[in-house]
Amino acid sequence: MDPELILAAQGVRYRYPGADRDALADVSLTARQGELVAVLGPNGSGKTTLLRVALGTLAPIAGSAAVAGRPAADWTRRELARLVGVVPQREETVFPTRVRDAVLLGRYPHLSIFGAEQRDDHEAVDRALAQCDAAHLAHRWLSTLSGGEYQRVRLARALAQQPRLLVLDEPTISLDLRHEMELFELVRGLADRSQLAVVLVTHHVNLAARFADRVLLLDAGVPAGEGDPEAVLTRANVERVFAWPVAIEPFQGAPQVIPIRRRPDV
Amino acid sequence: MKWAGLAALAVLAFALAVVLGPAHVPMGELLRSPIVRDLRLPRAVLAFLVGGSLGVAGASLQALVRNPLADPYLLGLSGGASLGAVAAIALHVAGPWALPLAAFVGALAAMGLVYRLGLVGGAELDPRVLVLAGVAVGAFAAAISTAIVSLSEATALRNAFLWLWGGLSGASWDTVVALCLYAPVPLVVLFAAARPLDLLALGEEPAGYLGVDVAVLKRWVYVAASLLTAAAVAVSGVIGFVGLIVPHIGRLLWGHRHRVLLPVAFVGGGTLLSLADTAARVSVAPRELPVGIVTALVGVPVFALLLRRWTRN
Numbered sequence: 001m002d003p004e005l006i007l008a009a010q011g012v013r014y015r016y017p018g019a020d021r022d023a024l025a026d027v028s029l030t031a032r033q034g035e036l037v038a039v040l041g042p043n044g045s046g047k048t049t050l051l052r053v054a055l056g057t058l059a060p061i062a063g064s065a066a067v068a069g070r071p072a073a074d075w076t077r078r079e080l081a082r083l084v085g086v087v088p089q090r091e092e093t094v095f096p097t098r099v100r101d102a103v104l105l106g107r108y109p110h111l112s113i114f115g116a117e118q119r120d121d122h123e124a125v126d127r128a129l130a131q132c133d134a135a136h137l138a139h140r141w142l143s144t145l146s147g148g149e150y151q152r153v154r155l156a157r158a159l160a161q162q163p164r165l166l167v168l169d170e171p172t173i174s175l176d177l178r179h180e181m182e183l184f185e186l187v188r189g190l191a192d193r194s195q196l197a198v199v200l201v202t203h204h205v206n207l208a209a210r211f212a213d214r215v216l217l218l219d220a221g222v223p224a225g226e227g228d229p230e231a232v233l234t235r236a237n238v239e240r241v242f243a244w245p246v247a248i249e250p251f252q253g254a255p256q257v258i259p260i261r262r263r264p265d266v
Numbered sequence: 267m268k269w270a271g272l273a274a275l276a277v278l279a280f281a282l283a284v285v286l287g288p289a290h291v292p293m294g295e296l297l298r299s300p301i302v303r304d305l306r307l308p309r310a311v312l313a314f315l316v317g318g319s320l321g322v323a324g325a326s327l328q329a330l331v332r333n334p335l336a337d338p339y340l341l342g343l344s345g346g347a348s349l350g351a352v353a354a355i356a357l358h359v360a361g362p363w364a365l366p367l368a369a370f371v372g373a374l375a376a377m378g379l380v381y382r383l384g385l386v387g388g389a390e391l392d393p394r395v396l397v398l399a400g401v402a403v404g405a406f407a408a409a410i411s412t413a414i415v416s417l418s419e420a421t422a423l424r425n426a427f428l429w430l431w432g433g434l435s436g437a438s439w440d441t442v443v444a445l446c447l448y449a450p451v452p453l454v455v456l457f458a459a460a461r462p463l464d465l466l467a468l469g470e471e472p473a474g475y476l477g478v479d480v481a482v483l484k485r486w487v488y489v490a491a492s493l494l495t496a497a498a499v500a501v502s503g504v505i506g507f508v509g510l511i512v513p514h515i516g517r518l519l520w521g522h523r524h525r526v527l528l529p530v531a532f533v534g535g536g537t538l539l540s541l542a543d544t545a546a547r548v549s550v551a552p553r554e555l556p557v558g559i560v561t562a563l564v565g566v567p568v569f570a571l572l573l574r575r576w577t578r579n
Contacts, residue, residue, distance in 0.1 A: 055475070081477030086475035092469045
């Protein structure tokens with residue numbers, strides 16, 4: 001039997017109010033337990049919009065979005081936050097916060113209105129911090145963290161929710177090579193060892209090809225390919241979507257995209 | 267330790283409010299004196315309730331608009347309340363409850379108008395639009411108030427002017443009872459919103475993904491904080507800076523978790539306003555300063571220091 005289907009957006013169409021074209025047209029995105037799915041595409045191709053529709057934040061014009069077998073919009077935000085942990089692209093820090101308190105926010109969907117955090121809440125925070133190799137950061141202020149540390153803390157907060165699906169929206173932006181690799185390996189490990197379903201939006205075509213079980217390539221809101229990285233990341237496909245000449249070389253069984261200099265003389 | 271200090275300060279403020287006053291009441295007769303029983307005691311309780319309400323409303327609104335420099339009057343309530351009060355004074359509406367009711371209605375009208383303007387932008391209760399709408403409504407109400415004041419006779423003008431700067435001289439057990447019946451409802455709503463307000467500081471989308479129904483939260487906090495402020499303004503006029511300074515000091519000493527901050531803001535606000543009101547009664551006895559002048563005289567320098575500290579970080 002297949003592992004359980006956690007996220008299932010089928011044939012989704014969406015258009016922002018007042019826009020003159022669809023942001024998404026007939027896009028499907030699924031993720032099963034233990035599976036890492038990468039969503040790829042140029043800037044503005046609808047990746048973040050797809051996440052919003054798949055998680056019920058935006059209502060699709062056509063198609064359906066379900067989480068754990070139930071329409072995404074039918075879950076309350078609280079229920080959904082116990083199933084899905086999201087690391088959004090951006091967030092604000094209005095008030096200074098310590099790492100531990102920031103991760104503790106992930107326990108919100110498990111707490112009652114006036115009740116205090118219990119021991120299992122603190123244990124969940126400890127576990128999440130340890131999983132993300134961030135236990136030693138617990139007492140630091142968020143503002144003092146490096147980019148890589150900050151992303152690990154935000155991932156820990158999502159894990160403290162004890163979700164079954166983890167969604168990350170461009171988590172490696174502005175990270176250096178080592179921190180990128182650390183994050184991808186961490187996320188892959190969570191899919192393998194903790195049997196989480198993971199959806200990862202990223203600009204890192206090559207890392208996605210090596211780490212993801214499946215990739216979805218978006219081209220201006222339209223799916224340009226979905227499935228095994230080798231099947232999707234063909235030269236013709238990548239050149240068309242990113243509007244740039246590339247070569248594809250295999251590396252350890254995964255296709256790697258190498259952009260070609262269009263004007264080698266300059 | 268911090269809590270003990272705050273509690274001690276609160277008790278001291280309350281004791282001073284009861285013991286000190288223009289009329290000399292010997293210590294032995296404090297409990298039997300009608301001056302204490304009918305004037306100072308209800309006034310001390312009212313000062314505490316009003317100050318506490320302003321503190322909690324200020325802290326909540328700062329979280330709602332995600333700006334640590336917000337205060338309870340940011341959203342135009344003071345302008346609306348002033349307009350109501352000034353209109354009642356100019357029209358010589360009689361009765362002990364006329365002024366507070368007129369101010370309350372004015373504040374609610376401003377709240378409704380700001381809310382309605384906040385819908386124009388498309389997103390409901392967008393913090394930036396809210397702040398702009400609050401300023402606009404406040405300025406509009408102030409213009410009409412000033413027009414009314416400039417056209418009314420001297421006594422009405424003086425009364426209106428004094429009212430605008432706030433004062434608790436109208437305190438009675440009736441007002442205390444009225445506020446005691448009223449304030450707990452918005453206070454409980456805001457305390458219940460404490461944890462989601464922590465999450466809202468991350469931004470609306472991240473808060474939503476962590477389980478907060480952001481639209482519902484913003485609506486409840488906006489209405490509850492406004493109702494609390496409206497009641498405070500109605501019974502005591504416009505008392506500035508309590509709702510700004512107290513949450514700020516609370517944030518510096520206790521941090522930004524609203525489950526802690528909101529109770530601190532209540533006790534701290536009550537304490538500050540008690541002290542300020544005692545100073546307003548005693549400093550120029552037998553006359554009395556509007557308490558808003560005292561809070562402004564203390565508040566502005568403190569605010570300047572906080573602003574420096576805040577902009578440096």
